[in-house]
Amino acid sequence: MSALQSSGHLTIGSSQIEYRMVGPAPDVAPTLVLLHEGLGSAGLWGDFPDKLAAATGTGVFAYSRSGYGASTPATLPRSIDYMHREALDVLPQVLDAVGFRRGLLIGHSDGASIAAIYAGGVQDHRIRGLCLIAPHFVVEDISVASIAKIKIDYEQGDLKQRLARWHSDVDNAFYGWNNAWLDPAFRAWDISESLAYVRVPIAIVQGADDHYGTLRQIAIAEEECYCPVDAEIIPGAGHSPQREAPEVTLKVVSDFVNRILRVHGEGELGRAA
Template structure:
C-alpha cells in the first residue's frame, strides 16, 4: 500500500493515527517510532522530521490505541499490555505499512515494546533497535514518580496540557498510570527477551532520569549477546529527544547510518 503523509490505519479493532515522513517503506529503509507511556504521534514534535532529514530514511510514527487520536482502549489495561502490543499489534502494523527493512526506535514504554518484539520475533527485516530510556524491570524510582504524576494530573493543569495531545485524555493517562501503580505490576520483568535479540541495540539514557536508573542499562549489558551501544547523557531526564535534542539526533542518526547505510550500501545519503 502507499501511505499518505498522515491518516489512520485499521489494525484489528482499532484505528491508529499515523504520520509517514520521507520515502515509503517499499522504497527505503524505515525507522518506526514507538512513543512513551503518555506519548502520541504528535508528541514527538519535529524530532521525526529532523531524523528523516538527517538519515534520508523513511520515518513512520503512530499513536498506539488509547493515545492521541487513536481508538480508546478498555480500562483497566492488562498488566502485560506492552507484551500484547509487541506480539499482537506491532507485527500486524509492520505488515500493513509494507515494512521491508529498518529500525525500531522506542521511548520508555515504546522502548520496552521494541525490545520485546526484537527478542521474541527474530524478524529478519529488523537491522537494529534504538531504545531511549527503556524499562526492563520495575524500579522503586519509577513507581514513586508515577505515583507523583497521578497527584499532579488530578490537582494541577497537567490534565489540560495532556488533553492537547490526546483525544481521550483520561483513557490515555489512567490506562498507563493504573497499570504501573498496580501492586502486581512490581513483578513485571521483560529482561528475558534481551538474550534473544540478535541485532545491534543502541541505548540512550539520561543520567537524571526520574523514571529509571542506570540499572536498566546494566540489565541490557548482562542479558544481551548482541552489540549494545550505550550513550549516557549528563543532566538529562527521561526524554533525551526533548532535553538533549542535538546529541540524541546525532547519536541515533550515526547508529542507523552505520548499521543500514554503510553495512548494506543502500545509497541513502548521509546528512
C-alpha cells in the first residue's frame, strides 16, 4: 500500500473511511488504533492522538466508522449486532489497509466494546494489549435511561447543532447509534463471553461519574478475563475521561502502553523494534 498521509480516506468495501494518522508509520513503530464512541469520529479525539504519540513514541491511527465524521453514511437501521460487524468484518480490513504490524487497540465506549470483541474473536498476534475507556460489556438500566434522555436533547435542544461540527450526516450518526441502543431487543446484548478469549493485557479507564455505565462493567471484565486486567477509576470524570480529565487519562493510557510495549522491546519514545 502507499504511505499513509496525515489524513485522508481509505476504501473499505463500498465505504470511504475517514482517517487521521499521527507519528511514525506502522512499518517504523508500533501503532495505537483509536476506536471512537457511539457519537464520535476521528476528529472528536481532539489532540489526544498527538499527545499520545508524543508520550509513547508510537504512531496513532484514528478513523471514523461508516456513518460518522466524513466517512460514508451507514445503512440504517443498524442491526443489533452492529458492533460485532464492525469488530469482525470491518476492523480487520482497516488494520490490513494501513499496514498494521503491531500495537494496541484503544477504544472508547462503543469503540471499547468493538476492541474487546475483536481481541476475543480474532487471535491476532499483532495486538499487544487493549485499553478500554468506559467500555460496555452488557446493557445496564443507566445506559438505556441516559441514551433515551440524549435523544430528547438531540431533538429539542442544541445537541444536534453541536454534533453537526463532527459529522457530515449528523442524523445518520445519531439515529444509527441511538435507535440501535433503544431497540428493546438490544437489552439482551452481552459480549462478556468474548472477554474469556482475550489473551493480552487489558487496561480499563472509567470515569467515577459516568452516566452511561457503572463499575459493574469492570467487575464483569475482572470475572470473565483470564488475562491481566488493570482498572483505573478517575474522580470527577464522566463518560469521556479523555476530554473531561485529559491529563490524568493520558498518563494512565500512555503508562499502560509504554509498559506493554517495553515487554516486547518496542515503543518507549522511538525505541521501536
